[in-house]
Amino acid sequence: MIRVIDIREISPEMTLPIRREVLRNNSIPINSCQFEWDFHKESFHLGAFIGNKIIGIISMLNTAENHLDKRRLRGMAVVNSHQKMGIGSKLIDKAEELLMSKNVSFIWLKARECAMDFYKKKGYEKVGNSFNIPEIGLHFKCEKKLQK
Secondary structure: OOOOOEEEEEOHHHHHHHHHHHHOOOOOOHHHHOOOOOOOOOOEEEEEEEOOEEEEEEEEEOOOOOOOOEEEEEEEEEOHHHOOOOHHHHHHHHHHHHHHHOOOOEEEEEEEHHHHHHHHHOOOEEEEEEEEEOOOEEEEEEEEEOOO
């Protein structure tokens, strides 16, 4: 059976259960999974759906460090039962497509060590040395210049 993945814009609140489950192992209160820039007018969030069930998320945030042509990818996650199926790749592809349509040309993120191979395959490059985020683990800053 082929499952159709629908990727569409969602509210920041819809990202919270998956952020908590996948990125924090259900170890913190759900309201602690909200990011400072979730509701900025230039930020957006996408969800990957099978039917009405959300199985993956990505947030593209406009933060204080950003300029008009720069966004931060944050809080990308796919539920464990649907990982390694290309859903994360589809989420990034759709987010990058939307960013290019808004004349955004640069993305940055902080990638977990275990996700580095994935981001490298998507064209992101490490910048600088690794660093530790307490209770989460080793991370790398990554960047990508979008090409039209």
